[in-house]
Amino acid sequence: MSTDARRHPRSRELHRRASRHTPGGVHSNVRLAGPRIFFESGNGPWLRSVDGDDYVDYLLGQGPNFLGHAPQAVVQAVHEASRTGVIFGGQHELEIEAAELVCSTLRWPDMVRFCVSGTEAVQAAFRLARAVTGRTRIVRFEGHYHGWLDNVLMALGDDGWGVASAGQLAGHLDDFVVLPWNDADRLATVLAEEGERIAAVVMEPVMINAGVIEPLPGYLQRVRELCTSHGVVLIFDEVLSGFRLGLDGAAGRYGVTPDLATYAKALAAGWPVAALAGRAELMERFGTGEVNHSGTFNGSVVATAAVKASLELLRDNPPYAGIEEHGTALMAGIRELGQSYGVPLRAAGLPAAFHVSFGDAEVVDYRSLQQLDLARYEDLAEALVDHGVWVASRGVWYVSATHGPGELDAALTRFAKTLTEWL
Numbered sequence: 001m002s003t004d005a006r007r008h009p010r011s012r013e014l015h016r017r018a019s020r021h022t023p024g025g026v027h028s029n030v031r032l033a034g035p036r037i038f039f040e041s042g043n044g045p046w047l048r049s050v051d052g053d054d055y056v057d058y059l060l061g062q063g064p065n066f067l068g069h070a071p072q073a074v075v076q077a078v079h080e081a082s083r084t085g086v087i088f089g090g091q092h093e094l095e096i097e098a099a100e101l102v103c104s105t106l107r108w109p110d111m112v113r114f115c116v117s118g119t120e121a122v123q124a125a126f127r128l129a130r131a132v133t134g135r136t137r138i139v140r141f142e143g144h145y146h147g148w149l150d151n152v153l154m155a156l157g158d159d160g161w162g163v164a165s166a167g168q169l170a171g172h173l174d175d176f177v178v179l180p181w182n183d184a185d186r187l188a189t190v191l192a193e194e195g196e197r198i199a200a201v202v203m204e205p206v207m208i209n210a211g212v213i214e215p216l217p218g219y220l221q222r223v224r225e226l227c228t229s230h231g232v233v234l235i236f237d238e239v240l241s242g243f244r245l246g247l248d249g250a251a252g253r254y255g256v257t258p259d260l261a262t263y264a265k266a267l268a269a270g271w272p273v274a275a276l277a278g279r280a281e282l283m284e285r286f287g288t289g290e291v292n293h294s295g296t297f298n299g300s301v302v303a304t305a306a307v308k309a310s311l312e313l314l315r316d317n318p319p320y321a322g323i324e325e326h327g328t329a330l331m332a333g334i335r336e337l338g339q340s341y342g343v344p345l346r347a348a349g350l351p352a353a354f355h356v357s358f359g360d361a362e363v364v365d366y367r368s369l370q371q372l373d374l375a376r377y378e379d380l381a382e383a384l385v386d387h388g389v390w391v392a393s394r395g396v397w398y399v400s401a402t403h404g405p406g407e408l409d410a411a412l413t414r415f416a417k418t419l420t421e422w423l
């Protein structure tokens with residue numbers, strides 16, 4: 001019998017019902033991988049399931065609940081703003097305030113366009129980069145995730161990087177050059193050979209999606225210089241890192257300014273909003289109508305109220321020191337558990353987002369990440385969920401502004417109990 005059936009009878013019943021009208025019983029294929037638990041509510045860093053179990057949450061909805069679940073200031077701002085309508089097919093003042101806050105908080109961009117998902121923001125960046133350069137090809141990196149559309153979804157197969165889904169048009173990947181990350185020489189070679197055809201270089205400036213790997217010292221600076229000298233647009237996909245690694249994201253943390261950047265997950269406390277930010281010289285092309293970027297739901301009252309309230313909270317009460325403290329202590333606690341249980345538990349990355357796995361290797365890119373025993377962690381993740389720690393099998397743990405000493409204690413106690421029973 002599966003753990004779902006034993007441990008989560010009500011969730012199991014609901015999943016059966018959901019599956020009648022929803023493929024797989026879930027609305028995102030990412031959720032096919034996890035135990036199909038139904039939740040009743042979230043509060044700060046805690047979740048409660050329909051079976052009455054509580055979970056200390058280190059998944060944060062795959063990242064967005066950076067301010068914890070249901071942060072009251074944002075909930076109230078959204079409720080208040082939406083009482084008098086949410087979409088007008090025209091403009092409203094919250095759009096201005098939210099855009100001003102994004103630009104002033106990040107400090108480097110001049111302009112911003114809101115949309116609904118990270119996937120869309122990335123697509124807008126590609127189109128703009130191609131329009132301004134008049135070139136078509138884009139350099140991307142192994143293991144970096146940029147959404148689920150035909151031109152970006154990729155998996156490593158026997159023949160190298162290719163389509164990851166049935167029905168995906170392989171031809172849409174033709175305009176991409178896929179390189180190992182953290183290797184500036186490889187990028188330099190490609191740009192020397194075919195720089196005149198390359199419109200953009202896109203990357204997660206910290207490879208959070210695969211292993212939470214930091215850029216090597218000087219790497220981002222070198223990429224910046226290479227892009228500038230070849231007239232290539234540098235796009236940072238900060239959908240995960242933005243507002244999470246500090247108020248000014250990865251660009252601020254590593255002191256490297258892109259030409260365009262995408263933001264989403266920590267931007268609006270869980271409300272569905274993404275943003276493309278950039279220099280005026282580029283972004284103005286949308287404003288002239290020369291480059292199309294559209295969307296019925298873009299910049300809605302709900303979205304911009306959530307952005308405004310979230311960024312005001314982050315600006316006025318920056319949670320970053322507390323998150324650093326919590327994440328550092330949690331990573332250390334996990335490593336200590338590994339030692340005391342005699343297993344090579346590895347916790348590495350950054351305090352706000354780190355990666356847990358088994359093994360010991362120098363990890364600098366997607367291929368070196370594969371030296372770790374990722375499958376063993378997948379199994380452990382399932383056991384952790386059974387013991388009330390909400391994490392995903394991919395091994396990325398996120399810390400929110402609301403995690404404190406109580407959650408640290410709960411997480412490590414539950415982790416220890418899991419190991420006792422699982423090993």
Ligand code: PMP
Pocket residue numbers: 062116117118119120122145146147148204209237238239240264274
């Ligand atoms: N870029 C990155 C770096 C992401 O992590 C994600 C989502 N995990 C996306 C783009 C796509 O965002 P969305 O799921 O909102 O479409």
